[in-house]
Amino acid sequence: MKISAIVTLKENVLDPQGKVVNQTLKNMGYSNITEVRQGKYFEIQLNENNKEKAKKIIDEICKKLLSNTIIEDYTINIKQ
Amino acid sequence: MKISAIVTLKENVLDPQGKVVNQTLKNMGYSNITEVRQGKYFEIQLNENNKEKAKKIIDEICKKLLSNTIIEDYTINIKQ
């Protein structure tokens, strides 16, 4: 099974990367772009056919490794 | 409008980050995880109500800035 996880900074947390990308886009002339936030994307191949079980595993590793829940949120998506 | 873009390394390009994450997960005991690929996620706020136009703009900035098309692919998603 292929699962993706997206890890993003919580809303109130400063995102220096997004800030710089946003500024650069403005400088390049994209004046209608008002905000950019950058996050991490993971695509995970898992030997597990049960969707629920798979989700649980990914949820666990998001908590334990992929994100720092103090400043980050994450969402999980089953791809195939 | 809120649009997201996901930038990932092309399949034949080595992904050192994904590899290390994968190895770490193995060390943590997740033996059924067979591959991890890491990419970047962008969430972009755009002042543009026309979906097609918005998509075109994001496609353009993905090409010009957010990805390096020699080694990376990207996908775009309209969120709201």
Next chain:
Amino acid sequence: MKITQQIVNKHGLNSEEYNKIIKLIGKKPNLLELGIFSAMWNEHCSYKSSKKYLKTLPTKNKKVIQGPGENAGVIDIEDEDALVFKIESHNHPSFIEPYQGAATGVGGILRDVFTMGARPIATLNSIHFGDHKHYKTKNLLSGVVSGIGGYGNCIGIPTVGGEVKFNSVYNENILVNAMAVGLVKKNKIFYSKAKGSNKPVIYVGSKTGRDGIHGASMASAEFDKNTEEKKPTVQVGDPFTEKLLLEACLELMKDDSIISIQDMGAAGLTSSSIEMASKGNLGIEINLNKIPCREKKMTPYEMMLSESQERMLLILNSGKEDNAEKIFKKWGLDFSIIGKTTDKKDLVLKFNENEVANLPISALSTEAPIYDRKWKKALLPKKTSLPQNYKSFKIIDSLKKILMSPNNSEKSWVWEQYDQTVMGDTIQKSGGDSAVIRIHGSNKGVSLTIDSSSNYCESYPLTGGKQIVAEAWRNLISVGSNPIAITNCLNFGNPEKEKIMGQFVECIQGMKEACTYLDFPVVSGNVSFYNETNKKTISPTPTIGGVGLLKNLENMMTFGLKELGSSLFLIGKTSGHLYQSEFLREVVGTKDGPPPEVNLFNERNNGFMIRDLILKKLLNSVHDISSGGMLVALSEMCIRGKIGAKIKIPNKNISSYEYLFAEDQSRYLVEVSEKNKKEVVKILEKNSVYFEIVGKTQKDCLDLEKEFNIKVEELIEINSRWFKSYFNEN
């Protein structure tokens, strides 16, 4: 909103303090005003428990240009040059989010240094973690190290020294202390004291967000189960913006636009504005609608207490605003005139045309409470008899065990993650007794070191405090420099407990004795109390950052052995003090007994002797003897120089173990060429410095007569193994 007892308590103020506030300001504070008091009166900003004792430290001599009381200390390093330096803790944030906590710790201390007009030229750090087997340690260690590197590498200031220690007392309360050093011309130093009323007050740097609100109070509260709730208060560092801020500030400092300048550190806008006004005996008026905000609908309370990073407050000479704005805009930074100085001596805050706070500056600063806390004297631990079995451990096995232990392993796994050579002036990198940085464009250098020894301080704080100052001094001597001054970061538990307060008082007493005797004043520092989690407290851990001067870099010394067939001199007396040694801890497994005493007369005498011999070019290499004792010091010299040695224990009344592993103080191992031997002996004898010749250098192997023989290659392998295997790297 009605201010209830509960709200007062949540702000870390007790009812006595609250009543004092009402008396001082003649009214009940509103919530914003209460928040401002809580920030200014908490331990971190007010030093209410420590002030009485900090005052006893020596802070002046001919070399000191600015002692404690400013953003950082300043010393004279001859010619037109002055050195600015300070150390600061970021313990709690680093425990919650190791990468960002450590990164923002580095960012904060760098701002303290460039606020004074100095270009930062180096950073150092002292980091303490729990037992390496504790489940949190690995993540904390790798997070902290990459955070320190992440910030320093990006901004382009070399990280050139530090220390890493493991001890179960830090399991739930790690220590992250960062030190920054900057270079400035003596006539271009900037201070935080405001001058003149009706001058524009300017905000520059990053925008204000809801970061770290109550961070300053958090740093002063014990951890407990509710820490979870406080979590979103962690700040994210932006070293790129700090680099821009650094360059912009230094550019503006070229002329005389700035009257005073202050970084927004702990308690952000609140403490920076109040400190500037208080020092200048002025008032300040701020229009909060002018604060550049990152988030929507921020309240005055949030703006005043936010700890967003990479921000500064300036007071400019009237008429200089436009030019200043141009500079900050060029660097892509926010610039906003947010208010003015006044002669009313009040802090006045306006928001949407209303006055939202009005407080006398003195109530917030000079009138803040000071406590004379109760404290208990520590008892000097008895010299119980050493465990019967200690001689059953083979010497070679003991040596290996010490060299392989996390605390005594070589730390390149750590320092290779730090850019040590950017700026092109790093003459001695991490790994030596002190780092040495060349003063740009000259042939002189400064030596830098950072040290702590919590085991000694835990055992007997008075001696521990003395010892750690002496050790910093010795490290600076060992590279051939003249020690000048120190900064200190005092990491302790809860000062409301008599035992902890006693540790604090007595450590300071010891530090004071050593600093005074060695003419080694304290020019800046920081106190971090409440390093406790669920009632478990850390060992008292004063961290000392020492700085020295090398007038001529040609006289710089290193500790790697240099040539075959030269003699090894052990300078200083070995009485065989094994208590509190690495040998007993790592090999035998006991922690009893007193730490080794420091004889300050010998300390100074031996140190000056070593320095003179270096200046006379009579020594090949010098290493001070510290944790692990003589044999560990010698092994390190072999490892560094890739040269062996053959030694013999002089006929003694003490056992080989005592001779080789004792941690008696004020000792050095030095390498002397055959051709200089006579001369060195003569000088040492003439000056009544105690010494013994313990052996000679040789190829490839370290030999102890009749005991063991080990290849230097093997020593290298043993000493560099631990970190790699801990992180599964090979």
Next chain:
Amino acid sequence: MKSSVIVFPGSNCDRDVAVALEKFKIKNEMVWHNEASLPKSDLVVLPGGFSYGDYLRAGAIAGKSRIINDVIKHAKNGGLVLGICNGFQILIETGLLPGILLRNKNLKFLSKNVFVKVINTNNKFCSNYKNKKVIELPIAHNEGNYFADYKTLKNLEDKDLVVFKYCDMDGNINDVSNPNGSLNNIAGILNPEKNILGMMPHPERLIDPILSGKDGSIMFQSLKK
């Protein structure tokens, strides 16, 4: 010989490289990234550092700055361009050099002195290295792991465009002497015309015996010729 060092927001080896150029009597000017055009120069240096924080991809945003167009023009006209560390990353992002620099294989910033073999001395940057094949230089980077597809790599090797490879003290090029995972131990490459050099190690940091060596000097002496 006249040089220009481009200063991007976040560059941090700009001063270091200027010091080195001046030490070897190359007349140098600092050029702000936002300038429209370069002053007259024979050599343009893109210095190390973290331009724009390296926040998107190392070098990506600098590759979009105003001055870059003129740098590209200078390069296409045969002018010399030297990109060190972040400068190498920028050259890659602008397409002046092929391939990509990925995160180091162990995902850690890596700062230490390494040995490097000079493979090609037949260019303006390295002509003085002739007699010295194994040199010591510091590296300090997060993203120095050179990667390219098979064709690109083969082209680099076949046309002799690889200038530096990581090696050990004795010149052996192997996995053990590869600090960051670069393909074929690549540490620096040229364009086919050999007027553009991108390299990860920092020659400007070893120009003085007191800095633990001076193997970096030789490059500046070559350029001075």
